[in-house]
Amino acid sequence: MHPAIDDLEPLRALGWPDDPTAREALAAAAGVRLARVASQHRTAYDVALGPEELRRVQPPMPWTRPRFPPDQRAAVGDWVTLDATGKTIVDLLPRRSVLKRGAAGEHHRQQLIAANVDHVLVVVGLDQDFNPRRIERYLVLIRASGASPVLVLTKADQCEIVDDCVDLLAEVAESGVPIHPVNAKDPASAAVLHPYLGPGRTVVLVGSSGAGKSTLTNTLLGRQKMKTNAVRANDSRGRHTTTARVLMPLPQGGCLIDTPGMREVKLSGDEDVVESFDDIERLAADCRFRDCAHLGEPGCAVRAAIEEGELDEARFANFAKLRDELEAAATSQAERKAEARVLEKTPGKRIKDKYGRR
Ligand SMILES: Nc1nc2c(ncn2[C@@H]2O[C@H](COP(=O)(O)OP(=O)(O)OP(=O)(O)O)[C@@H](O)[C@H]2O)c(=O)[nH]1
Ligand SMILES: [Mg+2]
Ligand SMILES: [Zn+2]
Incomplete structure (x- = not known):
């Protein structure tokens, strides 16, 4: 058990949901103290232990390796457990979002x-x-x-x-x-x-x-x-x-x-564009072709809706742009994951690739 995590009240004030899922996640984690990541620095983190208590802590060793998957390192808002010294993160709790x-x-x-x-x-x-x-x-x-x-x-x-x-x-x-x-x-x-x-x-x-x-x-x-x-x-x-x-x-x-103002709102590759444009999806059900891309195919219900003024042309153009952008991002994402798997199996490969095979 977690001797120092008996009192979850200060953490609840920090947003700890304290529902069965959260408790289960906590029970399964290593470490003796629960904390929440408040900000991120080049190598360290500031974590909150309660509404009034901030502490600078270090990441666990594996996170510092260059090949460690970035999404498995803590982000602001993550719940982490600390070791007995209270100075190092041990575990990252599963995310709800x-x-x-x-x-x-x-x-x-x-x-x-x-x-x-x-x-x-x-x-x-x-x-x-x-x-x-x-x-x-x-x-x-x-x-x-x-x-x-x-x-x-x-x-x-x-x-x-x-x-x-x-x-x-x-x-x-x-x-x-x-x-x-x-x-x-x-x-x-x-x-x-x-x-x-x-x-x-x-x-x-x-x-x-x-x-x-x-x-x-x-x-x-x-x-x-x-x-x-x-x-x-x-x-x-x-x-x-x-x-x-x-x-x-x-x-x-x-x-x-x-958060800092965003210059660019780019898709990561893990989204689903169609889901967010449910009006277009509904119209598309009436297109003649199942796989209609609404780019001029005959019998396209989406184009018809634009012509009749039922669907905003600019909204459709944005949908089409986002759809292309998602595809490009998702492809690169898949390629990167495949490459990471190869590197995992053959540790010398990256260096050989970089300096040419001999
Ligand atoms: N009148 C009025 N001014 C506002 C309102 N919201 C923000 N402002 C003003 O807009 C300016 C920018 O506000 P900030 O809060 O600095 O904007 P921000 O989103 O934090 O910007 P970044 O930190 O650069 O990302 C400031 O001068 C604010 O006073 C509002 O609802 N009404
Ligand atoms: Mg600001
Ligand atoms: Zn169509």
């Missing part, structure tokens, strides 16, 4: 954004940041995460067409995805988000730089913890003020993870 994206660059690598979150709050400014196509991308990523999406439209206090924007997004998001226009600076307005917060719960805020993630974080925390910065007047772009992902306990219990 993990939000990831394709890392920036051409290599189709994956980047973990946050683990064990219940809700992903997509923070979008009701200024020039507002872009339904980008929101569609976020929704595809979130669908694959195991967490639920919530759309938070900030700067509602500065926008005159809030209702129109909400209506527009209601067509983009699947039914059931909540949409909340807020003034992120105003606690009374941000209070609509309280149902997603509280003991045993975790939210992560994602969105472009300048959207108001840190402003909202400060308002929900009730203090100015995160630095914020004005956006550029001409295009509403932020200045990438937040530079690292960080998990913070909230006064009402539970945790919130603030």
